[in-house]
Amino acid sequence: MKLISLLSSGAVQLPWPAMVDGIAVSGSKLDESSICRRKCGEDRRCMGDVVPGEHTCEHGLTYFVCSLDDERITVYGVRGPHNKTKFNQYLNHGLKGRAVTQTALDFWLNSLGRLRAQIEEDFLQRQAEMLDPLHDPIRLVKQIGTIAERLVRKQSNAVGGLDKQIEQVSPELKSLVKSSDLLTDSFDLLSIYFNPEAATYGQRHPVSVHGLLKKLVSIFRIDNGDGSVSLKIYLEGECYRNAFVYDSFKLVPFALLSNAVKYSMRGSVDVSILDHGYGVEVSFCTVGPLIEPSEIDGIFKKRVRGRWAKELRDGRGVGLFLAEIIATAHGFRIKVSSKATGEKKGRIPLATNKFSFVLPYQNLN
The missing domain is CATH 1.10.287 (Helix Hairpins)
Known part of the structure; x- marks a missing residue:
C-alpha cells in the first residue's frame, strides 16, 4: 500500500507536517508553519531534497529526509536538535511547539512501517x-x-x-x-x-515478441467451422529479437488485442510490430467507437470506459487498467490515438483507434 494513500486517507494523523515523495500530505496534528507558507509557498527546497538526515533550510527551519521502503518522507517546518540557527522573535514564534527529536521521528516511522505491513498482510490474505x-x-x-x-x-x-x-x-x-x-x-x-x-x-526470461503476437493472433482468429473466420486479424512487420520480461508481459498484448477484437466495428484488426533499434513498437489498430480526447487518460483507470464504448458493448473496464499495471512494471507506457472517420453506426461516431507501446531497448536482446 502506498504511503501517500494511507496518510491521505485521514485514518492516520501525522504528528508533524510531512511530504511523501515531494507531495504534501494534509491533516497533520501540527499545522504547517506560517514561515513555510509566507517564505516558500509552493516552491520549497525541502520538497526536492533526497539526502537523508536532518537539514536546516534558508529560513532557519528544520526538515528531516527519511525513507520507508522505497518511498521518501520529508518532515518539514519544525525545529531539530542540530539546528544552530540563532532564533529571533520572528523565528521563535514560527517554531513554537515544533521541536522534533530523532528518537521521536524514528519511533513514528517504525510505527508507520508496522501499520502498513499489517495492512498489506491482511490485504494479501483477503486476496x-x-x-x-x-x-x-x-x-x-x-x-x-x-x-x-x-x-x-x-x-x-x-x-x-x-x-x-x-x-x-x-x-x-x-x-x-x-x-x-x-x-x-x-x-x-x-x-x-x-x-x-x-x-x-518470477524471474525475467526471454520471449520472442513476434512469436508471441503470432500465437495471440492465432488464438483470437476463431474459425467458423466452414474454413472462414468471423474476424480477420492481420499481423505485419518482423522482429528477430527476444524480450527479457516477466511472465505477466504476455497479458499486455493479450488485453490490447482482446480490447480491439471486442470493439472492432469493421470486422478486422491490424497488428504490427516494428523494430526501431531503440525499442520494439507493437500496435493494435481497428475501427471502433470514438474515444474522446478527454477520455484517453481515464480509460486506463479501474472500471472506467469511454462514453461510446459503453453504448456499444457491456464491459467491466478492467482490461486496460491491468495492461497499464503490467506495462508500468516493465518500464513502458501504452499510448492511445483515436481519429474520427466521419462515419457513424447508429448514433455512435466511428474512429480509427490505435493502442501501441514501445518495449524499451534495455528489455531486449
Whole structure:
C-alpha cells in the first residue's frame, strides 16, 4: 500500500507536517508553519531534497529526509536538535511547539512501517481468500488444455511443433485449444487484478515478441467451422529479437488485442510490430467507437470506459487498467490515438483507434 494513500486517507494523523515523495500530505496534528507558507509557498527546497538526515533550510527551519521502503518522507517546518540557527522573535514564534527529536521521528516511522505491513498482510490474505474459489476452475482449464493438446498430437500428421500440428486438425479441436488458452490468460489477468504485485512475480526470461503476437493472433482468429473466420486479424512487420520480461508481459498484448477484437466495428484488426533499434513498437489498430480526447487518460483507470464504448458493448473496464499495471512494471507506457472517420453506426461516431507501446531497448536482446 502506498504511503501517500494511507496518510491521505485521514485514518492516520501525522504528528508533524510531512511530504511523501515531494507531495504534501494534509491533516497533520501540527499545522504547517506560517514561515513555510509566507517564505516558500509552493516552491520549497525541502520538497526536492533526497539526502537523508536532518537539514536546516534558508529560513532557519528544520526538515528531516527519511525513507520507508522505497518511498521518501520529508518532515518539514519544525525545529531539530542540530539546528544552530540563532532564533529571533520572528523565528521563535514560527517554531513554537515544533521541536522534533530523532528518537521521536524514528519511533513514528517504525510505527508507520508496522501499520502498513499489517495492512498489506491482511490485504494479501483477503486476496488469497477471494482467489481460493478459482483454484479448481484454473486447474480444470489447464487440464482441458493439456487433453486438447494430446488430441492434436494424435490427429495431426504435421512434422514440427504444436503450432504446426494445430493447423492440421479439425476446426472444433482447434477452437478448443484456443479457447483453453484464452481462459488461462484471462485467469492470469484476474490474479493481477486482485494482486497487482503479481505483475513482477518470477524471474525475467526471454520471449520472442513476434512469436508471441503470432500465437495471440492465432488464438483470437476463431474459425467458423466452414474454413472462414468471423474476424480477420492481420499481423505485419518482423522482429528477430527476444524480450527479457516477466511472465505477466504476455497479458499486455493479450488485453490490447482482446480490447480491439471486442470493439472492432469493421470486422478486422491490424497488428504490427516494428523494430526501431531503440525499442520494439507493437500496435493494435481497428475501427471502433470514438474515444474522446478527454477520455484517453481515464480509460486506463479501474472500471472506467469511454462514453461510446459503453453504448456499444457491456464491459467491466478492467482490461486496460491491468495492461497499464503490467506495462508500468516493465518500464513502458501504452499510448492511445483515436481519429474520427466521419462515419457513424447508429448514433455512435466511428474512429480509427490505435493502442501501441514501445518495449524499451534495455528489455531486449
